[in-house]
Amino acid sequence: MTNTLLKQVGLDQGLPSQFEENAWVEVIQRMDDIYTDLVRYQIELEEKNTELEHAYADLTQAHQDLKDAQRQLIQSEKMASLGRLVAGVAHELNNPISFVFANMHALLSYEQRFRQYLDGVHSNFSVDKREALRKQLRIDRILEDIRPLIEGSMEGAERVSEIVKNLRQFSTPASQKPESFDLVVLCQRTAHWLVRSSALEPELTQIFPETCVIYNYEGYVSQILVNLIQNALDAMENQAKPKLTVHLLTENEWVHVEVQDNGLGIKEADFAKLFDPFYTTKSVGKGTGLGLYISYGLATEHCGGALSARNYYQQGENGAIFRLSLPLKAGANL
Ligand SMILES: Nc1ncnc2c1ncn2[C@@H]1O[C@H](COP(=O)(O)OP(=O)(O)OP(=O)(O)O)[C@@H](O)[C@H]1O
Ligand SMILES: [Mg+2]
Incomplete structure (x- = not known):
């Protein structure tokens, strides 16, 4: 070289x-x-x-694996929140269905008595005998009863169809898309079903404006609300007079939904862990500790909002307030 x-x-x-x-x-x-x-x-x-x-x-x-895992977590949490709602729905359906059943049983026995009476009428019974049979079978009572029985059954059936309609609005499509919806209606519906499914019977206070239409992911917002309200109900488990307040207030470009309970509140040291995955103080089978973690991710990453928690002490009462903040205007970042 x-x-x-x-x-x-x-x-x-x-x-x-x-x-x-x-x-x-x-x-x-x-x-x-x-x-x-x-x-x-x-x-x-x-x-x-x-x-x-x-x-x-x-x-x-x-990164892809992580995204898949997160999607799965969101999916399983969604199933859990739907499960909680279904418990409320089952409870609610039971009532109208049971009175429709009772009415149908009564109508069945009335049909038999009518048949007996008509057989008598058509077999040349004397007027006296026919009247006696009419009394014995209490035909006049039946005639008075039939209309309310049918009306009651129709009301029950209408109630069932209303519940099913309500339920349809809850089913979230697989591919979520932002849309316009009334946050007041969503809050009312979610609080109603969860309170119905709870054994607590809390005093429910709802402070809402007449309407509050926003453009966002309704399914995600519903999932967050289910978790916040369910958590509030769980926190009041041992409270003699449980009180749940759902408050919707607007501030500049934001709408805040505050879910307030009068449970034990959150310990100062636990605030840092609250939104961590798998942080739970509930027994196995009752909580996975994913609710707030997923809700936080949905609120901040998908809904363009925020989620925060604080304790309150007022008029001798205390508990926790969770605040979900969402943009009032259709966000370009959605
Ligand atoms: N309103 C509240 N008052 C007091 N503590 C709360 C409240 N909400 C949540 N916490 C605490 O935060 C923990 C985590 O809540 P998170 O919703 O993430 O999970 P979880 O409710 O335990 O289980 P799940 O996955 O079923 O939601 C709860 O276990 C509870 O200790
Ligand atoms: Mg929870």
Whole structure:
């Protein structure tokens, strides 16, 4: 390599002195070393680049896995919140269905008595005998009873269909899209069903404006509200006079939904862990500790809002207030 280079730079003609030639040989030797180093660095760089590409691919995969896991968490929490609502719905359906059943049983026995009476009427009974049969079978009572029985059954059936209609509004489509909806209606409906499904029978106070239409992900907002209200109900489990307040207030460009309970509140040391995944003080099977974690993610990352918690002490009472804040105007970031 050195001789070739000497030729290339015209130093193989024997013109330079021995000193100069040595100097040139040294320079060329150095250049040769530098070239070798450069080739080595290039190989190392290529190796590093390949490593980096692998690391990037691993990172992309890990990010994808994380996103999948988060989607699954959201899905399972959604199922849990739907489960809680279904408990309320089952409770609510039971009532009209049981009186429709009772009415149908009464109508069945009336039908038998009518048949008996008509048989008598058509078999040449004397007027006296027919009247006696009419009294015995209490036909007049039946006639008076039939209309309220049918009306009651119709009312029950209407109630059932109303509940089913309500329930349909709860079923969240697989691919969520933001849309316009009345937050007041959603809060009322969620509080109603959860209170119905609870064994607590709390005093429910709802402070709402007439209407508050926002543009957001209704399914996500509903999921957050279910968790906040369910948590409030759970927190009042041992409270003799449980009081649940759902308050909707607007402030500049924001609407806040505050869910207030008169439970034990949150210990100062626990505030930092509140929104952590799997933080729960509930027994196994009762809580997974994912509700607030998921709600926080939904509120901040999907709904363009915020979720916060605080304790309150007023008029000898205390408890916790959770506040969900949502943008009033259709956010460009949704
Ligand atoms: N209103 C509240 N008052 C007092 N503590 C609360 C309240 N809401 C939540 N917490 C505390 O925060 C914890 C975490 O709540 P989170 O909703 O994340 O999970 P969870 O209710 O325990 O389980 P789930 O996954 O079923 O929601 C609760 O276990 C409870 O200790
Ligand atoms: Mg919860």
